[in-house]
Amino acid sequence: MRRWFLLPARLTAWLLIVAPMAVIAVYSLLTRGDYGGVEQPWTFESFTRLADPLYLGILWRSVWISAAATAICALTGFPLALYIARAGKWKNLLLQLVLLPFWTSFLVRTYAWLFILRDTGLVNTVLTGLHLIRTPLPLLYNDGAVLLGLVYSFLPFFILPVYATLERMDPALVEAAADLGATPGAVLRRIVLPLAAPGIAAGCVLVFVPCLGAYLTPDLLGGGKTVMLGNLVQNQFTTARDWPFGAAISLALLALSTGLLLVTRHAGEQL
Amino acid sequence: MIRSRAAGFYAALVLAFLHLPLLILIAFSFNANRFTVWTGFSLQWYRAAIEDSQLVESLINSVIIALAAAGLSTIIGTLAAWGMWRRRAPWLSGALYLSLVTPEIVTGIALLALFQGAFRFLRLPLGMHTVILAHVAFSIAYVTIVVSGRLRQYDRSLEEAAMDLGANEWRAFLKVTLPSIAPAVAAAGLLALVVSFDDYVITSMVAGVDSETLPMVIYAMARRGVSPVVNAVSSMIVVLFGVLILISQRLQEK
Amino acid sequence: MRRRYFLLTAASALTACASKTRPRLNVYNWSAYIDPAQIGRFEKERGVRVRYGVYESNEEMLARVLTGNSGWDIVFPTHSRLEPMARNGLIVELDHRKISLLSNLDERFQKPAWDPGLRWGVPYMWNGTGIAWNKAQVAEPQSWDTLWDPKLRGRLTMLDDVEDAIGVCLLKLGLSFHSTDEHELQAAKQEAFRQKQLLRAYINAEVRDQLVAGDVLAAQLWSTTTAQAMHASPVTPVAFTYPPQGFPLYCDCGVILRESRRAGLAHEFLNFLLVPEVAAANARAGDTATACGPARALLPNDPVMYPPEEIYRHGFWPHALPSAAQRYRDRIWTEIKSS
Numbered sequence: 001m002r003r004w005f006l007l008p009a010r011l012t013a014w015l016l017i018v019a020p021m022a023v024i025a026v027y028s029l030l031t032r033g034d035y036g037g038v039e040q041p042w043t044f045e046s047f048t049r050l051a052d053p054l055y056l057g058i059l060w061r062s063v064w065i066s067a068a069a070t071a072i073c074a075l076t077g078f079p080l081a082l083y084i085a086r087a088g089k090w091k092n093l094l095l096q097l098v099l100l101p102f103w104t105s106f107l108v109r110t111y112a113w114l115f116i117l118r119d120t121g122l123v124n125t126v127l128t129g130l131h132l133i134r135t136p137l138p139l140l141y142n143d144g145a146v147l148l149g150l151v152y153s154f155l156p157f158f159i160l161p162v163y164a165t166l167e168r169m170d171p172a173l174v175e176a177a178a179d180l181g182a183t184p185g186a187v188l189r190r191i192v193l194p195l196a197a198p199g200i201a202a203g204c205v206l207v208f209v210p211c212l213g214a215y216l217t218p219d220l221l222g223g224g225k226t227v228m229l230g231n232l233v234q235n236q237f238t239t240a241r242d243w244p245f246g247a248a249i250s251l252a253l254l255a256l257s258t259g260l261l262l263v264t265r266h267a268g269e270q271l
Numbered sequence: 272m273i274r275s276r277a278a279g280f281y282a283a284l285v286l287a288f289l290h291l292p293l294l295i296l297i298a299f300s301f302n303a304n305r306f307t308v309w310t311g312f313s314l315q316w317y318r319a320a321i322e323d324s325q326l327v328e329s330l331i332n333s334v335i336i337a338l339a340a341a342g343l344s345t346i347i348g349t350l351a352a353w354g355m356w357r358r359r360a361p362w363l364s365g366a367l368y369l370s371l372v373t374p375e376i377v378t379g380i381a382l383l384a385l386f387q388g389a390f391r392f393l394r395l396p397l398g399m400h401t402v403i404l405a406h407v408a409f410s411i412a413y414v415t416i417v418v419s420g421r422l423r424q425y426d427r428s429l430e431e432a433a434m435d436l437g438a439n440e441w442r443a444f445l446k447v448t449l450p451s452i453a454p455a456v457a458a459a460g461l462l463a464l465v466v467s468f469d470d471y472v473i474t475s476m477v478a479g480v481d482s483e484t485l486p487m488v489i490y491a492m493a494r495r496g497v498s499p500v501v502n503a504v505s506s507m508i509v510v511l512f513g514v515l516i517l518i519s520q521r522l523q524e525k
Numbered sequence: 526m527r528r529r530y531f532l533l534t535a536a537s538a539l540t541a542c543a544s545k546t547r548p549r550l551n552v553y554n555w556s557a558y559i560d561p562a563q564i565g566r567f568e569k570e571r572g573v574r575v576r577y578g579v580y581e582s583n584e585e586m587l588a589r590v591l592t593g594n595s596g597w598d599i600v601f602p603t604h605s606r607l608e609p610m611a612r613n614g615l616i617v618e619l620d621h622r623k624i625s626l627l628s629n630l631d632e633r634f635q636k637p638a639w640d641p642g643l644r645w646g647v648p649y650m651w652n653g654t655g656i657a658w659n660k661a662q663v664a665e666p667q668s669w670d671t672l673w674d675p676k677l678r679g680r681l682t683m684l685d686d687v688e689d690a691i692g693v694c695l696l697k698l699g700l701s702f703h704s705t706d707e708h709e710l711q712a713a714k715q716e717a718f719r720q721k722q723l724l725r726a727y728i729n730a731e732v733r734d735q736l737v738a739g740d741v742l743a744a745q746l747w748s749t750t751t752a753q754a755m756h757a758s759p760v761t762p763v764a765f766t767y768p769p770q771g772f773p774l775y776c777d778c779g780v781i782l783r784e785s786r787r788a789g790l791a792h793e794f795l796n797f798l799l800v801p802e803v804a805a806a807n808a809r810a811g812d813t814a815t816a817c818g819p820a821r822a823l824l825p826n827d828p829v830m831y832p833p834e835e836i837y838r839h840g841f842w843p844h845a846l847p848s849a850a851q852r853y854r855d856r857i858w859t860e861i862k863s864s
Contacts, residue, residue, distance in 0.1 A: 005444075006360060009351030009411060013366035016408035020381030021369055027381075034609060034848050037591050054856075058863055076285060083282045095458065096516040097286055101293045102465045103512050104505035105489045112292030114731070115299070115307045119740040122295065138679070141726045155289065157413075160462050164421045164455035198423040202416045205371070213374030223726025224685040227863035233374045238584035239687055240855040243380065250377040257372050306737045310759045323561075325577065380588070387592045396596055475585065480551045480576055480596035491556035491579040494730065498557070 348414025646778030
């Protein structure tokens with residue numbers, strides 16, 4: 001019976017996820033065509049190029065920024081997810097409100113951030129008007145702006161899984177603990193967090209992993225001055241027209257994140 | 272602690288953070304000038320947006336694709352999550368994780384190559400169907416992760432009790448488990464819907480001549496130099512969804 | 526649910542095939558590059574339907590066209606892509622008998638450097654890369670050095686494009702834009718590193734907003750984009766200069782893809798684009814510079830979009846570089862951007 005449950009997913013996965021990845025693996029072993037595409041001869045060159053300190057530096061930076069973004073998403077998103085889960089009849093409304101901005105184009109919202117953060121933009125104009133600063137703060141085109149943009153894009157990806165796990169938390173548990181004299185901190189640590197743990201883990205994966213592949217945010221909010229893995233890969237498949245190298249980076253990324261995942265979780269646990 | 276006023280204030284703060292760019296872009300949709308320097312009030316961009324048939328068509332395409340893809344992936348993903356919860360399926364987990372890790376451009380190029388190769392034999396062009404398939408492919412992972420997280424704290428004994436009382440696995444799932452995890456499934460479905468509606472990179476690779484989606488049109492318009500027409504479109508979408516949300520909330524309260 | 530959907534698509538596909546009364550042309554172009562009314566005019570005059578899609582970069586378009594099965598009939602690559610596309614067998618040689626209005630092209634485009642016989646593409650719109658600057662706060666640029674001016678620290682931007690950015694570094698050093706010499710390219714890289722200390726961002730057309738708001742004082746930008754900023758800037762006086770050291774020019778040309786099954790109709794469309802009123806309407810709608818000579822008479826004379834001869838002769842049309850040189854430049858670009 002269980003087999004039938006898994007069949008549609010297995011079919012989709014094999015045809016639309018594994019097969020394309022096989023194509024990518026094949027691409028990574030070929031040579032770049034002059035105007036995109038791939039051609040013979042077969043070579044490992046794309047992989048050996050990866051060992052360059054330039055690319056390792058980009059990798060390190062991407063991991064660092066993605067980890068920071070994940071941490072911030074977790075810290076800011078958890079309290080909100082908890083609040084929504086306990087909000088009774090307002091649950092759905094609040095959840096929808098969290099997602100509402102995401103129905104509009106991501107690009108357009110990022111442009112709105114450009115206006116908010118730039119020298120003559122919202123924040124600086126308000127602060128100057130209140131005489132709190134004299135020269136505009138450089139809020140844009142640096143790592144901080146990129147971090148802000150990433151957190152902004154991926155916050156709902158953290159909130160939703162955590163909400164899904166907390167949603168059925170029995171209020172009686174919390175009340176019982178409070179009755180027995182537990183402080184709010186203890187309640188949080190001993191009851192809420194363990195219950196939410198699978199959701200938190202899921203949320204972290206859903207934020208960290210796509211962050212590594214993000215390219216628009218570092219481009220637009222970082223002013224093209226920071227190169228993350230996502231930018232590198234995007235570049236290979238567009239302007240650099242070096243598909244094999246892009247494929248190789250992608251496979252390396254896969255190896256890296258799989259390694260990270262195995263290290264931080266128990267060996268036998270599922271997604 | 273959990274329901275204190277401070278928590279409510281904090282929630283409002285985070286929501287404000289999420290909505291601030293939205294307010295900005297709505298405000299500038301009424302700007303008389305093309306650029307983000309306010310010169311006066313004007314509805315010209317709304318007029319332009321409504322008259323742009325390409326924009327309207329692409330919006331309709333996006334809605335159809337998002338609904339179809341989210342529907343399919345929610346069903347497939349929920350079933351998969353349940354299957355994997357009962358007993359491990361490492362290959363499937365690995366494949367879903369793979370779809371998450373891969374940068375979008377890579378998935379897009381790979382799917383394009385696959386569709387082109389496969390369809391050369393079946394003589395079918397790229398179109399809405401290829402976009403929907405691509406969207407299903409990458410949304411299943413999201414759905415599975417969200418539903419799995421919920422299932423992990425679900426009490427297996429409830430299902431086993433149902434089966435002891437004579438139900439087979441499918442009925443036990445349908446009548447006992449599913450209603451209990453329904454909010455999580457709904458949340459997952461919503462996530463899949465949003466992810467599909469706003470996807471650009473993969474869609475632009477596998478879309479055919481007739482299946483332009485809203486993000487594709489907006490990106491092409493915006494990257495060449497922002498035109499407030501995209502603001503007008505986005506504002507209309509927000510207002511529409513806002514109204515839908517309010518309606519669904521009233522219906523729920525009844 | 527799957528089955529119902531499949532039946533629906535099958536049914537609609539069948540009905541679509543049946544109702545194929547009017548032939549259809551699929552045109553893929555840059556966004557905001559045409560007057561929609563002209564498409565309607567073509568549809569009515571010829572009794573056809575035109576499907577018009579938009580893209581925002583050559584690479585995006587090429588990635589889809591490379592497969593040879595993209596579904597498009599006409600695309601508009603930038604001139605430097607014409608030769609490689611022809612070499613890869615992606616485009617059809619033009620039949621001049623079907624494009625009688627080729628004589629309408631401005632004389633600069635009758636025998637263009639990249640395609641002297643006009644065998645592959647019909648020039649459509651063109652622009653060049655120069656310096657957009659704030660008249661109120663910056664002196665008129667005499668050369669590309671303005672973009673390295675320490676006084677403009679934090680208020681400078683460059684284009685986020687490997688060809689334009691590295692090319693300008695080379696021009697600043699008095700070297701060739703097309704240099705493939707490793708030492709020269711390393712020198713250009715050092716210039717870029719120096720500039721990065723002063724640079725606000727690598728940014729493309731989005732910089733218009735910041736120019737107009739006064740955040741950015743000098744930017745490497747395309748002439749048409751700057752003209753758009755100048756026309757609509759409410760307060761800030763924005764100006765544009767082509768440095769006499771030399772500057773790249775770009776022309777987007779209409780080509781017919783080999784996969785197209787409506788080559789005859791495609792020729793007619795390219796011919797239609799050369800009708801003076803049509804070309805002028807397109808240039809006006811997109812606020813860009815047209816390659817059609819008689820159309821210029823119907824448009825205001827804008828020295829930014831149509832530079833006079835004494836400025837124009839310093840410009841050149843970049844061509845594609847050999848593969849190895851391109852790879853070297855890409856690596857340098859990654860080094861510059863991630864430093």
